[in-house]
Amino acid sequence: MERTFLMVKPDGVQRGLIGEVVKRFEQKGFQLVGAKFMVITKEKAEFHYEEHQGKPFFNSLVEFITSGPVFGMVWEGDNVIALSRTMIGKTNSLDAQPGTIRGDYAVHTNLNIIHGSDAPESAEREIGNFFGPDELFSYDKAN
Numbered sequence: 001m002e003r004t005f006l007m008v009k010p011d012g013v014q015r016g017l018i019g020e021v022v023k024r025f026e027q028k029g030f031q032l033v034g035a036k037f038m039v040i041t042k043e044k045a046e047f048h049y050e051e052h053q054g055k056p057f058f059n060s061l062v063e064f065i066t067s068g069p070v071f072g073m074v075w076e077g078d079n080v081i082a083l084s085r086t087m088i089g090k091t092n093s094l095d096a097q098p099g100t101i102r103g104d105y106a107v108h109t110n111l112n113i114i115h116g117s118d119a120p121e122s123a124e125r126e127i128g129n130f131f132g133p134d135e136l137f138s139y140d141k142a143n
């Protein structure tokens with residue numbers, strides 16, 4: 001069983017897409033085990049995006065992700081890391097296919113609605129950056 005960190009970015013929050021995002025992952029069959037509405041500090045944003053340090057878009061990325069509230073979530077399920085990336089769609093807006101979240105709702109690469117961890121190591125690091133163990137709750141599904 002895997003866990004991943006997903007985050008509705010400030011543009012997704014402003015456009016009222018939190019419910020749409022949650023619905024898609026619930027309907028797929030994944031389990032929401034943690035959620036938090038928050039404004040990210042610059043320090044946490046820089047840690048979250050540390051793999052992009054030094055890239056030309058890094059400063060504007062940090063500025064954007066700290067510019068307003070985001071909706072951070074931890075989701076659990078079989079292969080949730082890879083499957084959620086498929087559901088989110090490609091980073092480049094020109095490559096994001098219809099049917100994916102970015103393909104259906106995003107036009108710009110830097111206003112792309114949602115973030116999803118890309119590997120088990122980054123999922124663990126990103127979950128730990130935003131959630132304590134006492135903020136995550138597994139539970140038995142009704143069916």
Ligand code: CMP
Pocket residue numbers: 052057061091109110111112114115116
């Ligand atoms: P995300 O996958 O959440 O993580 C890095 C983010 O940087 C990416 O989404 C985009 O929103 C943003 N970004 C902006 N420009 C680029 C770029 N040229 N390549 C990759 N990511 C970019």
